[in-house]
Amino acid sequence: MNVLILSAAAKVPLVRAFAEAAHARGGKVLAADLGPDNAALFEADEAVILPRSDAPGFAKALAKVCAAHAVRLVVPTRDAELPVLAAARDRLAEQGVTALVAGAEALAACQDKRRFTAVCAAQGLATPRTYAPDETPARFPVFVRPVTGAGGRGARRIDRAEDLPAGADLLVQVLETDPEYTVDVLLDLTGRPLQAVARRRLQVRAGEAVKSRVEDAPELEEQALALCAALGLVGHNVVQAFHAPGRAPRFIEVNPRFGGASSLSIRAGLASPDRILQMVEGRGAEAAAPRPIAYGLTLLRYPEDRFVTEAELAALAEG
Known part of the structure; x- marks a missing residue:
């Protein structure tokens, strides 16, 4: 294949x-x-x-x-x-x-953070306390994100009311201090939830985790699966949330695709590429069977150099 x-x-x-x-x-x-x-x-x-x-x-x-x-x-x-x-x-x-x-409606709900928070509320899932567009935050600091966009671009902490950008289409939320997690969620090609792996973001650079560890977080994983199913997603998806023991997870976004550090969950046992190919082959029952997960597995990302000759570049460009 x-x-x-x-x-x-x-x-x-x-x-x-x-x-x-x-x-x-x-x-x-x-x-x-x-x-x-x-x-x-x-x-x-x-x-x-x-x-x-x-x-x-x-x-x-x-x-x-x-x-x-x-x-x-x-x-x-x-x-x-x-x-x-x-x-x-x-x-x-x-x-x-x-x-x-996924379909257009599911993608739109992921790409518009106001719609996303509404979906979470309808499913009884928590998000960080979100201020209405015309509401002044009761206390600072707060955290702002563009209503549309991805990859952490434009997301930042705001310490004073006078520093809030005027006229910007921003989602303004309470600043969360609990650990941040990414959950890699696998659904089948019809949107049925199969399995999820939570990884704690230990160090983040330019919106991507460069150090990350797989942790056993069943409540977070179950809610992330339910959220992706409610959104109507398929295949591999990446859910961002804050979570600490004894507190309900607070979800901030879903990227309906593989993420930059999804290789950790794949290696830890989620095995999304293999299971997705099983689905395409029509072996859905095999793909649905839960896989054992290597909790504690840690990802340390680093740059790697690739050297190519002028001739190799030219050959590829010519097709």
């Missing part, structure tokens, strides 16, 4: 994880990006160049690549491409290709 990973960029661990699962089935992994100067393209079995996801010809080019390389599964990795891939999902399905993406 052949797998295509979009916006592969430097997501070498994800390419490797899918390659291990695909190779076991006699398949291969293709990595795609805008240009040849992306490390993950040289890690994949094959590399392809695709236009930007917002370009008019993206869907047609994607379908062409899938047909030419017998791709059965397309895996998005960037928020901006999710709605585009969701719109192309039915077209790809006609070719026998599964796009690992």
Whole structure:
């Protein structure tokens, strides 16, 4: 079974994880990006160049690549491409290709943080205390996030009322001090929740955990599974929350795709790539069986250099 990973960029661990699962089935992994100067393209079995996801010809080019390389599964990795891939999902399905993406409504609820907090409230799940748009916080510091956006961009602490940006579309919340967790949540292709792995974010840089540890947090995992199911998501998703013993988890967002440090949960036993390929193969019962989890497993991320020659870059650019 052949797998295509979009916006592969430097997501070498994800390419490797899918390659291990695909190779076991006699398949291969293709990595795609805008240009040849992306490390993950040289890690994949094959590399392809695709236009930007917002370009008019993206869907047609994607379908062409899938047909030419017998791709059965397309895996998005960037928020901006999710709605585009969701719109192309039915077209790809006609070719026998599964796009690992939820529907437009589910994506919209994840990408708009006001809608997200409303979904949490409807499900009886807690979020940090959120101020109304015209409400002045009772005390400072507070934490603000853009209502739309991802990856921690624009999220920051505000210490004084006069420092709150005027006219900005921000979600203003109480500053949480409990430990922050990421929960990798796996659902099947119909949205049925299967298993979750919680990892504590020990050190964060530019919105991504560079040090992270798998912990046994059943309440957090169960609620994260319920939340993703209520949102209508599929496949692998990343849930952000604050949690401490004796206190209900407070959820802040869901990214409906693999995350930068999802390799930890994959290695700890969640095994999302292998189980997702089982789903595509029609082996849903096997994919649904819970896997043992290596609690305490710790991820220490570090940069890795990849050297390529001018000839290699030129060859990839030529296709």
